Amino acid sequence: MKNDVSRRGFIKTTAMASLGIGMLGPQTNFFEHLSTSQKGKRVGIIGLDTSHATAFTKSLNGENPDPKFKGYKVVAAVAQGSKDIPSSIERVPKYIEEVKKYGVEIVKDIQALLKKVDVVLLESNDGRVHLEQAIPVIKAKKTLFIDKPIAASYKDAKQIFDLAKQYQVPVFSTSSLRFMEKVKEVKSGSIGKVLGADTFSPAALEPNHPDFFWYGIHGIEILFALMGTGCESVTRVHTEGTDVVVGKWNDGRIGTFRGLRVGKHDYGGTVFGEKGNTTLGQFRGYDSLLEEIITFFETGTPPVSSEETLEICAFIEAADESKRQQGKPVSLIKA
Incomplete structure (x- = not known):
């Protein structure tokens, strides 16, 4: 028994x-x-202080990733993003644990990261650290996506692009809002030539950044995606809860951005075209941007030019100067 x-x-x-x-x-x-992971498709992340980092990791490393992501996987990450913005620093421990669930190795610094990856997503929420973080990536000749904002100043942004040109490294930066479905339809000609646009987005302020580099850049990216380059000057009206920035383009077109700090947290706008007018739909997540990033990693061709990104930076700085001058028109910096 x-x-x-x-x-x-x-x-x-x-x-x-x-x-x-x-x-x-x-x-x-x-x-x-x-x-x-297949060599050439190993992704590294710099900065785990933004939800973008975890969203991209989930999309790429999930059990059934979309074929449009072409087998790219996040294999390693450097946690540090902002050095002194509390709202960013507080997120890091949580986001470390989230990406580790998807098999991502946390490494001590950027140099350690570069030994393990082929391409890089620079995700730090704080634009002030982007130049410092981008330099070793570019010098290592790793194709680089820099999440918004590319930097916290026109000067830093230009240095990044100049260095990328020197080392012949593909680099681009954008907001995910640029790739909203309705924006893509308009860019494909659904209403003919764009005659003007009014866009809006939240525009929370962060004291270490020029006003719109922190969050208003989302709505400004939409504006430039629709209007293209060629903005000559801006005029800004500022109140505690709202900003309105009017841009004058060199062909006589007018584009406006409304930055919201009260009311519903939302994104959108109205576009005026030769064949009709249309409103922009809702933002539906980060996968449309991620698809563009993966195509960029594959081809080395940025979907947004350095010239356009620099003009966005110039637009933001001119808007700040207009605010300082009580709403006077201010011309944009020209590269």
Whole structure:
């Protein structure tokens, strides 16, 4: 009887162990492929202080990633983003744990990251650190996407692009709002030539950044996606809860941006075209931007030119100067 009990116990234990291995096996195999990801498709992240970093990781490293992401996987990340913005620093521990669930290795610094990856997503929420963080990536000749804002000044943004040109490294920066479906339709000619546009987005202020580099850049990116380059001057009206910036383009067109700090947190606008007018739909997540980034990693061709990104920076700085001058028109810096 005793031997029979022992035998049954052995069978039960073995069965449970087999079940445990069976349950762990797929998960282990799922993450094993990250360390052996196809060379050329190993993604590194700099800065785990923004939800963009976790959103991109989930899309690329999930169990059934969309084929449009072409097998790219996040394999390593450097946690530090902002050095002194509390709202950013507080997110880091949570986001470290989130990306680790998807098999991402946390490394101590950018140099360690560069040894493990082929391409880089610079995700730090704080634009002031982007130049410092981009320099080693560019010098290592790693194709680089820089999430908005590219920097916290026109000067830093230009230095990034100048260095990228010197080292012949593809670099681009944008907001995800540029790739809203309705924006893409308008750019494809749905209403003919764009004659003007009024866009809006939240425009929370952060004391270490020029006003719109922090958040208003989202709505300004939409404006430039629709209008293109060629803005000559801006005029800004500022109140505690709202900003309105009117841009005059060199062909006589007018584009406006409304920055919101009260009311509903929302994005959108109205576009005026030769064939009709249209309103912009809702923002539906980051995958449309991620698809553009993956295509950029594959081709080395940026979907947004450095000239346009620099003009956006010049627009933001001119808007700040107009505010300082009580709403007087201010011309944009020309590269």
